[in-house]
Amino acid sequence: MNNQADLALIFPGSGSQYKGMMRSLYESSRIVQDTLHEADEILGFELSRLMMLGSTVKLNRIGHMLPAICAASVAHYRLYREQGGPLPAYMAGHSLGEYSALICSGALSFKDGLLLVSYRARLAEEVMEATGGAMSIMKSVDPARVASLCLELQAEGRKVSIACLNSRSQIAVSGQDAALAELEQRVAEASAHAQISYLIGSAPYHCSLMQPRAAEMAEELSKYSWSLPGCQLLSNVTGRPYTSIQEMQALLPQQLHKPVLWQESILHLLENGARTFIEMGPQNILKTLMPEISDETRVYAHDEKLDRMTIRDLFIAASVSSVLRPKAEPGPSAADSRLKAIGMCLTHAMTTRNYNQADASDMPSLQLYTQVKQLKQELDQGGVPLGEEHVAQALSMLQAVFEDKRTPDNERQLRWQQIKEKTGVERQVEVKAVARRETE
Template structure:
């Protein structure tokens, strides 16, 4: 069974999706929809500058655009439908577009706003995120966070041995120092805000109101939710899960494990970058992995099947 995967932030690059849009009408139609939903976005994706594309409010709809352009080109070329989808953080919106839960233009407007809300929630410089790398248990990381003064929480459970903490800058630094003393490697991340922690509550509330105004449609296949690591088949559950995700942990390790339990054996990462494929290879080395972002990637996929 095929699982469609969709990346989150920091998988962006100048030119993302442009080759696919230039070559295939299905991808070009996605770019046209993106330009209607967020005017000026497709030029920024093609030409930059990178510092503008990196801004959260621009990067989020750009990633959805590139992912869905690749996905729809793949669908047209293969006639295949995935059994499941999952997306890392922002990528969960792409997964719901793929599953038919969300209209593409609605999703683009939502993530454009989501990016603004997340950036606005915490003044620049007051928040931070760090990757915690090492063989220690997640529970030991959680214990250190809970014992640290200030707000510092687990934001991402990306893979065994790779966790991300998020919160107030001083608290993240203090927790990082304690975890380093316990043998972990600490990598401060270049981010514009402390995502996936309780400091994002203002963004969650604003996004929840927007989600209530959008029509969610019956799903073509289940999507694994970030905050529960369980498949969702009822579109009525989706708005609350997407809102909760803003402050909740991305339980990616468990999401991948759930896909494997459900029988997925072929994983396709759609869109810019290969971050998710790298994580998956560590967790499920026996599975088949593909990246589809360019026409050459699509040709390679067709040749491999």
């Protein structure tokens, strides 16, 4: 791992719990033991015993599940730091995971964060019982099409909506049970490849059913002590870093009823230089999801023994090399900026919306994208020397993608501007953009 500037820690949400979670780490690590016992004292019951020895039915209850995932995530983070893991440049958490990130970034104490998680779980249980609300996961779907189907049902008086935008083809939906069942049927009819999983015992997070409880959440948040996080910490509601304590207190109540912009959060991190991601929490759900967002990353799950060994070895190697290596001049080199520009071109090409009726797999620019992607891999491995022509090739590819996808001018300009701001290749971007227009 080069340095902490490219590092993001990500924290999972509901569904990452499993029977026996944390047992092996508890038996081998004093800091994990201390963290879980601290959670027991904060909550007033033996959460640690439930996590390691309790039944799946008990662990899946919202009032147990959410504190368990949060406590496990904090334990993973503390173990990671004890074993030499550096502080990251970024943190982001998925739904519940945002509270784990708040704790680990220093914005909240472990006690305050865990109490807030427990309070949030109680609100959700009450809403679930009162409304019959729940959630479903949908894979291999078109999020825009599902959003349209939700609007149709809402027009019929049904309460159902997209709760989490996880990737290009995976979402979560929330709403009343009957509305969810109808949505699932319509999605299945619209897409033969859709994979739909109803989450038994889940609460209707991130939809309008939770909105009446937002004021109560805001009042509860005001009772605790807050600090600015020690790194950039992303909000689920905006997909962007928090800028103040006031913003955290304003957006967290909205997180109850607004969708989680997970894919947008990860893309923001990629555009700002994050390339190494470590999932801090039980299982590897976010690690598994990452390839559906980008393949330009290294992703590890701290709950996986092999990944923990790899992470530790990387940090030891980085620590040794930093002692032996002469001190480098600060700031990115021109080569680093050019390589980053190529990476950003690939990211923008992949993530810009297709406004064309044609299938993206049939577009002529796909071949250019494949060529630049292969080039980037060779450059990363040192297989070819980096030159200005490689940047020009990436910029031309991105312009061709914009043309094929019929990207609106304002979106093109915004994406060009992001490349300029992050890499300093302003003159190159302007020349390529103008040259393309002159030939139209």
